[in-house]
Amino acid sequence: xxxLRKMLxxxxxxxxxxxxxxxxxxxxxxxxxxxxGYVESRILPIYQKKAGGDNRLAALIQACQMVVQQNQPGxxxxxxxxxxxxxxxxxPDPITxxxxxxxxxxxxxLTTPTNALGFLFYAAAALVYDQGLDxxxxxxxxxxxxxxxxxxxxxxxxxxxxxxCPAKIQWHC
Numbered sequence: 772x773x774x775l776r777k778m779l780x781x782x783x784x785x786x787x788x789x790x791x792x793x794x795x796x797x798x799x800x801x802x803x804x805x806x807x808g809y810v811e812s813r814i815l816p817i818y819q820k821k822a823g824g825d826n827r828l829a830a831l832i833q834a835c836q837m838v839v840q841q842n843q844p845g846x847x848x849x850x851x852x853x854x855x856x857x858x859x860x861x862x863p864d865p866i867t868x869x870x871x872x873x874x875x876x877x878x879x880x881l882t883t884p885t886n887a888l889g890f891l892f893y894a895a896a897a898l899v900y901d902q903g904l905d906x907x908x909x910x911x912x913x914x915x916x917x918x919x920x921x922x923x924x925x926x927x928x929x930x931x932x933x934x935x936c937p938a939k940i941q942w943h944c
Contacts, residue, residue: 775865777872778892779899779915782944786919787888791942793926794887799880799938802887803839805929806877807832809922814877814894817901818870822862828874831855835878845881852878865904869896884938891922 780787794802811832818828831851838848855878859871876890895918899911906914 779895803880810877821867848881
């Protein structure tokens, strides 16, 4: 079995570039709401299945969602973002670690809107590795592309058309 990567995806791929362009059109609130909902529905079940029902990350997602729902400043969620990152660092299994990192990065969208892109690299790893750690590279690449396309469709469905206050995004990748 080849060495597993922490993240899957290519910042120069058409899927990633399309995602970046879509993210640039949305507000910080929309990006945080979408990121948290995405990991709650798609990534948290993987984590909980592999981590024996550990509910700490579920509680952290809920706490971060409350910050968004109550229009509190993103920095209000910093302790939860840090706790999620700590859980990810403690997790030895590659699948649960990728899932925990995706959740931690999605929580980070409260303070850093570019995390709406960053968490997807970890999410792709969690979703692909959950299908099997010994998949052929070509199959992993195709699954990764499909995940990125699915994420784009998911954000598109929640996007605010002609958003009057899009997030100020500076890509450093």
